[in-house]
Amino acid sequence: MAYPYTHEKEVRILSSGWGDPRSRTLEGWRALGGYKGLVKGFEMGRDEVIETVKQSGLRGRGGAGFPTGMKWSFMPKEKNGLHYLCCNADEAEPGTFKDRELIRWTPHQVIEGCLIAAYAIQADHVYIYCRGEFFEANQVLARAVEEAYEAGIAGEDIQGSGVSIDLTVHQGAGAYICGEETALMESLEGRRGLPRIKPPFPAAVGVFGQPTTINNVETLCAIPHIIRHGGEWYRQWGTEKSPGTKLFCVSGHVCRPGNYELPMGFPMNDLIHEVCGGIRDGRQLKAVIPGGASVPIMDAEECDGCELCYEGVIERGSMLGCASVIVMDDTTNIVRQVRRMVDFFAHESCGQCTPCREGTTWLSRILRRIEEGKGTEQDLDTLLDLGEKMTGTTICVLSDSAAAPVASSIQKFKEDYLALIRRGEAVGAV
Amino acid sequence: MSESGVEAQTGEIPFRNPGWAGNTGEFDLTEAQVRGSDYVGVTPADGGHPCAASAHPYLLPDKDPSAPLFEGPYEKRLKKILSRYPDLRAALIPVLNLAHELRGHISEETMGEVGEVLGLSYAYVRGVVSFYTMYNKRPVGRFLIQVCTNISCNLCGGEDVLSAFLEQIGTQLGETSEDGLFTVMEVECLAACGFPTAVQINSLYFENVSSADVPGVLARLRAEAE
Numbered sequence A: 001m002a003y004p005y006t007h008e009k010e011v012r013i014l015s016s017g018w019g020d021p022r023s024r025t026l027e028g029w030r031a032l033g034g035y036k037g038l039v040k041g042f043e044m045g046r047d048e049v050i051e052t053v054k055q056s057g058l059r060g061r062g063g064a065g066f067p068t069g070m071k072w073s074f075m076p077k078e079k080n081g082l083h084y085l086c087c088n089a090d091e092a093e094p095g096t097f098k099d100r101e102l103i104r105w106t107p108h109q110v111i112e113g114c115l116i117a118a119y120a121i122q123a124d125h126v127y128i129y130c131r132g133e134f135f136e137a138n139q140v141l142a143r144a145v146e147e148a149y150e151a152g153i154a155g156e157d158i159q160g161s162g163v164s165i166d167l168t169v170h171q172g173a174g175a176y177i178c179g180e181e182t183a184l185m186e187s188l189e190g191r192r193g194l195p196r197i198k199p200p201f202p203a204a205v206g207v208f209g210q211p212t213t214i215n216n217v218e219t220l221c222a223i224p225h226i227i228r229h230g231g232e233w234y235r236q237w238g239t240e241k242s243p244g245t246k247l248f249c250v251s252g253h254v255c256r257p258g259n260y261e262l263p264m265g266f267p268m269n270d271l272i273h274e275v276c277g278g279i280r281d282g283r284q285l286k287a288v289i290p291g292g293a294s295v296p297i298m299d300a301e302e303c304d305g306c307e308l309c310y311e312g313v314i315e316r317g318s319m320l321g322c323a324s325v326i327v328m329d330d331t332t333n334i335v336r337q338v339r340r341m342v343d344f345f346a347h348e349s350c351g352q353c354t355p356c357r358e359g360t361t362w363l364s365r366i367l368r369r370i371e372e373g374k375g376t377e378q379d380l381d382t383l384l385d386l387g388e389k390m391t392g393t394t395i396c397v398l399s400d401s402a403a404a405p406v407a408s409s410i411q412k413f414k415e416d417y418l419a420l421i422r423r424g425e426a427v428g429a430v
Numbered sequence B: 001m002s003e004s005g006v007e008a009q010t011g012e013i014p015f016r017n018p019g020w021a022g023n024t025g026e027f028d029l030t031e032a033q034v035r036g037s038d039y040v041g042v043t044p045a046d047g048g049h050p051c052a053a054s055a056h057p058y059l060l061p062d063k064d065p066s067a068p069l070f071e072g073p074y075e076k077r078l079k080k081i082l083s084r085y086p087d088l089r090a091a092l093i094p095v096l097n098l099a100h101e102l103r104g105h106i107s108e109e110t111m112g113e114v115g116e117v118l119g120l121s122y123a124y125v126r127g128v129v130s131f132y133t134m135y136n137k138r139p140v141g142r143f144l145i146q147v148c149t150n151i152s153c154n155l156c157g158g159e160d161v162l163s164a165f166l167e168q169i170g171t172q173l174g175e176t177s178e179d180g181l182f183t184v185m186e187v188e189c190l191a192a193c194g195f196p197t198a199v200q201i202n203s204l205y206f207e208n209v210s211s212a213d214v215p216g217v218l219a220r221l222r223a224e225a226e
Helices: A026-032 A035-045 A046-056 A068-073 A099-105 A109-120 A135-151 A182-188 A217-229 A267-275 A310-315 A332-348 A353-370 A376-392 A399-411 A413-424 B033-034 B073-082 B091-105 B106-118 B121-133 B152-156 B157-168 B211-225
Strands: A084-089 A125-130 A166-171 A210-215 A245-252 A258-263 A285-289 A326-330 B141-148 B181-189 B199-202 B203-204
Touching: A026 A035, A026 A109, A026 A135, A026 A210, A035 A109, A035 A285, A046 A068, A046 A109, A046 A217, A084 A109, A084 A182, A084 A217, A084 B033, A099 A109, A099 A135, A109 A125, A109 A166, A109 A217, A125 A135, A166 B091, A182 A210, A210 A217, A210 A285, A217 B106, A245 A267, A245 B152, A258 A267, A267 A326, A326 B152, A332 A353, A332 A399, A332 A413, A332 B152, A353 A376, A353 A399, A353 A413, A353 B091, A353 B141, A376 A399, A376 A413, A399 B033, B073 B091, B091 B106, B091 B121, B106 B121, B141 B157, B152 B157, B157 B181, B157 B211, B199 B211
Parallel strands: A084 A125, A084 A210, A125 A166, A245 A326, B141 B181
Antiparallel strands: A245 A258, A285 A326, B141 B199, B199 B203
16 A cells, blocks of 8 residues: 555555554564565576566666666676675655655565575675664664564575575665765765766675675565566566556645555656645646656646656656656746755765766855846856756766756746746745 | 654644654554554664664764763674674764764764774764764754755745744754754755655654644653653
């Protein structure tokens, strides 16, 4: 079930135990079919597990959408030292709130996914890098990992299989950039979270200098189901290029915000107007950010007919990201909300690369000037120019992400900017 | 977990439940059920199983800036943390979290002590502490109230909630109230965007907080402090 609201069009696979406290426990997770995937995976063998995940077409749910099976196959087959798996639970993309739900309602689902993935890539140790702020959810997860150890599902010689995998719950300390996989590894090593230049890629040189795979919580949660039921089974939902179900995090001006698990390719119109009960107070849709603060903003016209899958959103000039759908009605002051997002990126820039460190701060300052009615039309050109120079010029994509909502909002909501610049009037109060 | 929960308010807005998002009409859950506190139980100070030794709240109401860091059960926890990483440096963030839990902030002295235990220089530890926003660099009140004003909460009144906390406590952003109870800060996205406005108070999330809910939340905290 989704949480905190449900809808009949949902396909509940990852979210089947949400909202039911019983599904937290080992016993409860087993009652939902839990750990059957793990047993089956061990029986199949590593190669077949990876092959099944490849067949399923599962794509990374952390935002980039990279095929998971392919990522796993980059890990060396011949072991030379330890292998690591990092579960990326550093959820912090504005608009995204699915991983905390997966952790707090179904911690054993996360653990089972980690164990199968670790088995497939021959990882000796799994670090679940949890967002520091999630203490409550992290403690639920920690308790579940303890239960797994007590039951012989984690640790030495798991259930007599000869496979040994350790799990550690690791808490971060508040840094958005640590959700970027190379920054996550730096942070795990006890350093400032500065993204690394690639190559070398993590599968060659990852955390502690060893081969490493980093997967998002939601990606790993899909694994037990795929192993249990098969790759073809998973493909019964979604599109050819985006198979399976996805947790859609809907926030902003809808009547029933929350998480909904739906097949990939679900129409955005139906998501907003049917599943989420429409725009609150009967207002009109103005804009949507379909994939969290890092992706280009869409206007109402672009949303109409948009299919929510990786390729469907790209067709409309934006990206699905982690399917964090932020809905804005016609009371929204776009300039103000874009400025707020840019403030965020300025705060979270790690400061390594000049275009990002300087660029995010200047974007924020210029936007604030416009918001206060002191901007000029030339400022818009400056913003676009800055955005261009911030794109593709840095180690990681935080810089590109900061520029995306600015450029796209100037392009699509220019009247909002001009109203502030020419008349000092904001379009929309929120 | 406090038992002094504010009664869930019902009314024309179907989704108002400051504290947790557990009774929307479709779900009828208690606060403990949503938070999972019954399942977690009491987390032992010595860290419990080593796999979980790094997962503790980093901020508690009772703070002692001069508490010994690595004595008694905390020494045990330190050893368990160290056992999970291939080198001492990697334990830095979990060990800083432990220090933060006991002392409520990371002072220069704390940075030195932590560095000494892990064989890291003060300058290195300071570099790491300054990078991560969750480390308070100076003491805070008994309750650290962090209000999200990022986009999803902002669309639903996050800034009004922040103002309501500041006005009703009578303090400025980042300052501690005279009675030592409250410090209010603005925070970046807490990843609870479907439950606006999200507020973190010490280690607990409060969800669906509107400015009208602020007096109730403050009353609950004051009752807990007594």
